Amino acid sequence: MSEAGKPIVEVCLTPALFYQYNTKESIVVAIDILRATSSICVALQYGARSIVPVMTVEESFQYKEKGYLIGAERQGSMVEGFDLGNSPFSYMEDKIIGRDIALTTTNGTKAINIANGSAGIVAGSFLNLDVLAAWLIEQNKDVLCLCAGWKNTFNLEDTLFAGALSQKLLPHFQLSEHRDSAIAAMNLYNLAKHDMYDFLKDSSHRTRLERLKIDEDVLYCLTPNQTLVVPVLKDGVLKKHSDW
Amino acid sequence: MSEAGKPIVEVCLTPALFYQYNTKESIVVAIDILRATSSICVALQYGARSIVPVMTVEESFQYKEKGYLIGAERQGSMVEGFDLGNSPFSYMEDKIIGRDIALTTTNGTKAINIANGSAGIVAGSFLNLDVLAAWLIEQNKDVLCLCAGWKNTFNLEDTLFAGALSQKLLPHFQLSEHRDSAIAAMNLYNLAKHDMYDFLKDSSHRTRLERLKIDEDVLYCLTPNQTLVVPVLKDGVLKKHSDW
Numbered sequence A, B: 001m002s003e004a005g006k007p008i009v010e011v012c013l014t015p016a017l018f019y020q021y022n023t024k025e026s027i028v029v030a031i032d033i034l035r036a037t038s039s040i041c042v043a044l045q046y047g048a049r050s051i052v053p054v055m056t057v058e059e060s061f062q063y064k065e066k067g068y069l070i071g072a073e074r075q076g077s078m079v080e081g082f083d084l085g086n087s088p089f090s091y092m093e094d095k096i097i098g099r100d101i102a103l104t105t106t107n108g109t110k111a112i113n114i115a116n117g118s119a120g121i122v123a124g125s126f127l128n129l130d131v132l133a134a135w136l137i138e139q140n141k142d143v144l145c146l147c148a149g150w151k152n153t154f155n156l157e158d159t160l161f162a163g164a165l166s167q168k169l170l171p172h173f174q175l176s177e178h179r180d181s182a183i184a185a186m187n188l189y190n191l192a193k194h195d196m197y198d199f200l201k202d203s204s205h206r207t208r209l210e211r212l213k214i215d216e217d218v219l220y221c222l223t224p225n226q227t228l229v230v231p232v233l234k235d236g237v238l239k240k241h242s243d244w
Helices: A015-020 A036-045 A057-065 A088-092 A108-114 A126-139 A156-169 A180-192 A204-210 A215-221 B015-020 B036-045 B057-065 B088-092 B108-114 B126-139 B156-169 B180-192 B204-210 B215-221
Strands: A008-012 A026-031 A050-053 A069-072 A100-104 A120-124 A142-147 A231-234 A237-240 B008-012 B026-031 B050-053 B069-072 B100-104 B120-124 B142-147 B231-234 B237-240
Touching: A008 A015, A008 A156, A008 A180, A015 A108, A015 A142, A015 B015, A026 A108, A026 A126, A026 A156, A036 A050, A036 A088, A036 A100, A036 A108, A036 A120, A036 A126, A036 A231, A036 A237, A050 A108, A057 A069, A057 A100, A088 A215, A100 A108, A108 A142, A120 A126, A126 A156, A126 A215, A142 A156, A156 A180, A156 A204, A156 B180, A180 B156, A180 B180, A204 A215, B008 B015, B008 B156, B008 B180, B015 B108, B015 B142, B026 B108, B026 B126, B026 B156, B036 B050, B036 B088, B036 B100, B036 B108, B036 B120, B036 B126, B036 B231, B036 B237, B050 B108, B057 B069, B057 B100, B088 B215, B100 B108, B108 B142, B120 B126, B126 B156, B126 B215, B142 B156, B156 B180, B156 B204, B204 B215
Parallel strands: A008 A142, A026 A120, A026 A142, A050 A100, A069 A100, B008 B142, B026 B120, B026 B142, B050 B100, B069 B100
Antiparallel strands: A050 A237, A120 A231, A231 A237, B050 B237, B120 B231, B231 B237
16 A cells, blocks of 8 residues: 555556566456456356356366356357357346356456455446446455456456556555556546447457347346345455355 | 458567467567666677667676676676676667677566577667667567566566557558557557656656656657667577677
8 A cells, every 4th residue: 555545556468478567465356347246246146146257168077067057258259068158138038047157268367367466356347337346445455457358468458447446446546556547447438438338349359249149138237236245265266255 | 461461460568478379480589678678689780780678787797707797786786797788878888889788687688588488579768769660560470568667566567669650550550459559559658658758657667767767768768769779589698680
């Protein structure tokens, strides 16, 4: 924490740059707007008991044998043999109530897992923006917004959310010396916020997802405050903060 | 080059992400607005014969023994025993006319050197924006804008220039699949362009340079089209494109 007494908020634009940050004393907000961290918020809001982020499809099947529902996405699509995909809507069904879920996605679970060793790890999305900001302010610890990106490259939608969250935190937080990414993210968010769907129309991920015909997913994932959960990771498991 | 026949323009936000691009067939534009690539443009405009980007202070002194003028900047300041610093104004003096210069800076020379093995390497700054854009359009090759950043971290001023250049190129170029960084850079440039000095007022580099009292340098480096040179690197040496 800084001399001025306020905790610091920083933005890491892709997991490839994560090594530049020391997060031993920080809470890391993993951000994969399209669609892992959005779906995680939805699943916990709609009654899933817990979510285990796993790295590989093979590992997922081991969890299935233990009675977990398993969800996966690779290259934007669902994977054969899995119970759930990566669409937030698939996590609104009754079958998930009270269940433990193992989830593996191209970028989101990776971002969550590389943050291991941080003071805290939570999942952030537009769907839990306000409740997450309020919870982070309450924790009074430094925060790193970690954009999952696409295979370690920069992406726009995660950056927009990092900007939205940084801006919500700033009255109670301050920028660090490495502040340029947070300034860029906030400026981009303010430019985009009145119509993020339109702002992202030429972005790589929307172009990619359009081929998969999941425009409804994209629209939903860009809608702030559809859930009231803060997914907190402990011992490799995500649960609502109130369930820990 | 793409099927549509237009070459591609991409933006690499920091040297730490350079490994994500294949530049064997591309021209890399090294960008270190504050102040290496700005000073390189000025030096060649004002009569220096050539500039050798070197990595270390020790290497610079070897060039001094061979009769080169040597310029250096470390942590934003000049280095003892050097003839020149990193201020563009120090490269407007008569003593540089006809001379060869060895230059080492914190970020700029590093960005130029990691691009080794690309189809071409040039130095870009606001000071040569229009002439550089025209020259790149003429080459009709893919272009990667490589932001030098600050010690491998993202910075705003290099990103603004990458946005300005991408926008100038776009009618003749197209975006790649990894387009989000170019879209972000262009949006930030459009937001900033009417008063870049003000836009950067909270940025890390301006804060750093303010301590060094070089506001005039910053203002000058943000002024488009003060020179008519395209510094082209061949065999480790930068010269005006017309001198090769």
